[in-house]
Amino acid sequence: MAHWVRFSHAGVTGFGTLDGASITVHSGNMFNGAQPTGERLALSEVALLAPTEPTKVIALWNNFHALAAKLNSPVPADPLYLLKAGSSLTSPGAVVHRPASYDGKVVYEGELGIVIGTRASSVSEEEAGACIFGYTCVNDITAADIINKDATFAQWVRAKSFDGFGPFGPVVATDVDPASLVVRTVLNGQERQNYPISDMIFSARQLVSRISHDMTLNPGDVICCGTSVGVGTMKDPSNTVEIVIEGIGTLSNTFVQ
Numbered sequence: 001m002a003h004w005v006r007f008s009h010a011g012v013t014g015f016g017t018l019d020g021a022s023i024t025v026h027s028g029n030m031f032n033g034a035q036p037t038g039e040r041l042a043l044s045e046v047a048l049l050a051p052t053e054p055t056k057v058i059a060l061w062n063n064f065h066a067l068a069a070k071l072n073s074p075v076p077a078d079p080l081y082l083l084k085a086g087s088s089l090t091s092p093g094a095v096v097h098r099p100a101s102y103d104g105k106v107v108y109e110g111e112l113g114i115v116i117g118t119r120a121s122s123v124s125e126e127e128a129g130a131c132i133f134g135y136t137c138v139n140d141i142t143a144a145d146i147i148n149k150d151a152t153f154a155q156w157v158r159a160k161s162f163d164g165f166g167p168f169g170p171v172v173a174t175d176v177d178p179a180s181l182v183v184r185t186v187l188n189g190q191e192r193q194n195y196p197i198s199d200m201i202f203s204a205r206q207l208v209s210r211i212s213h214d215m216t217l218n219p220g221d222v223i224c225c226g227t228s229v230g231v232g233t234m235k236d237p238s239n240t241v242e243i244v245i246e247g248i249g250t251l252s253n254t255f256v257q
Contacts, residue, residue, distance in 0.1 A: 003171040003249065004030055004134065006053075007046035015051075018043065018171055031117040031133055031219040049091045051136060051172045052115055052220035057084040058211060059111075059140055059160060063201050063226030070229055079202050079210050084140070084224075085161035089168065095254045096141060096164035104145030106234050106255065109227040110185030110193045110243040113138040114204050115172045120217040128208035131217065134174040135181070135204075137243040137251035138224045141165040144233075168222060173248040178204045184244040185230065193230035200225060 003018040015034070016025040023046065025039040030052070061080045062073050090096065098106060117133025146159040160166075178197050185193035202210065207223055217223075234241065234255045243251040 001173060001175045001247075002134075003173050004051060005169075005171050006030075006049040006051050007041075008049060009041055009046045013049065016041075029219075047091075048093065048170050050089050050167075051169045052222065054086065054089070054221045055218045056215075057086065057089065057166060057222045057224065058082075059084050059224040060202075060207070060226030061156070063207075064195065064199050064228040065201060066195065066199055067226075067228045068201070075201055079207055081211070082156040082160065084157070084166050087163060088161045088166035090164045090166060090253070092167065092170035092251055093253065094164065094167060095256055096167065098255070098257050099143065099162045102143050102146065102162070104143060107142050107144045107231050108185055108187060108192070108234060108241045108255075109140040109142060109231050110183050111138040111140050111227050112136075112178060112181060112183055112197055112225045112245060113168050114178075114208065114223040114225065116208070116217045116221040116223070117219055119219065120208060120212040123209055123212045125205050125209040128205040128212070131208055131212070132204060133219070134172040135176050135178055135245075135248055136168050136172050136222070137170070137183075137245050137248055138166075138168045138222070139185075139241055139243050139251060139253060140224050140227065141167070141255070167251060167253045169249075169251055171249050176247055181245050181247060183228070184242075186242040186244060187232065187234065188236060188240055192232050193228065195228035195230070197225070199228065 120131040
């Protein structure tokens with residue numbers, strides 16, 4: 001297993017593998033033929049960035065049996081998803097601000113993110129595994145009141161694409177069995193979500209395969225697997241949200257009203 005990171009150090013962007021409190025710097029391409037340079041940096045000396053630069057971020061809806069049962073929603077025949085704007089993405093540790101144009105509920109959604117490593121177009125479920133580079137933590141922040149504000153059109157993309165509403169990271173973990181993972185969301189020190197990835201309606205490989213028949217997936221693209229029960233509103237003037245997935249790490253951000 002490796003934990004890949006992107007970082008800024010002395011005004012230069014780099015990438016490498018995280019080992020405890022130090023980073024082994026690499027050169028080349030994270031997804032294909034990366035080589036260690038011999039340089040090591042202390043984690044405390046760098047600013048972590050979002051671990052990839054996706055051409056698109058895909059976010060699933062209704063992909064967990066438990067949440068579908070709670071909402072009395074039928075199990076979908078195909079993955080239901082939307083695209084989040086690339087401008088919504090932000091780094092681990094970043095402060096996310098309430099949009100000035102919106103005064104309604106803002107909710108956290110702790111999720112597992114699939115990171116694509118190889119171009120995938122119309123791949124089979126069997127082929128999809130080789131297209132997955134690794135997995136990351138995602139907080140799919142949502143301006144919940146916007147979704148159904150207009151009865152004629154559900155505004156999922158707008159609700160999820162404000163600046164800063166897409167933090168992910170801090171690492172991409174490779175050689176992970178997603179079915180063994182558990183997603184926890186901790187809001188201001190209190191656990192609000194704790195659910196197994198094994199409850200997904202569509203598995204990671206199924207998602208990559210099905211979506212790749214709709215659109216080409218590129219290295220660095222992120223598929224947010226959807227969330228389960230426990231989504232809630234961030235109500236305090238300042239809110240610390242941690243998405244914790246053992247085996248990957250902890251994504252921590254602050255949401256400020």
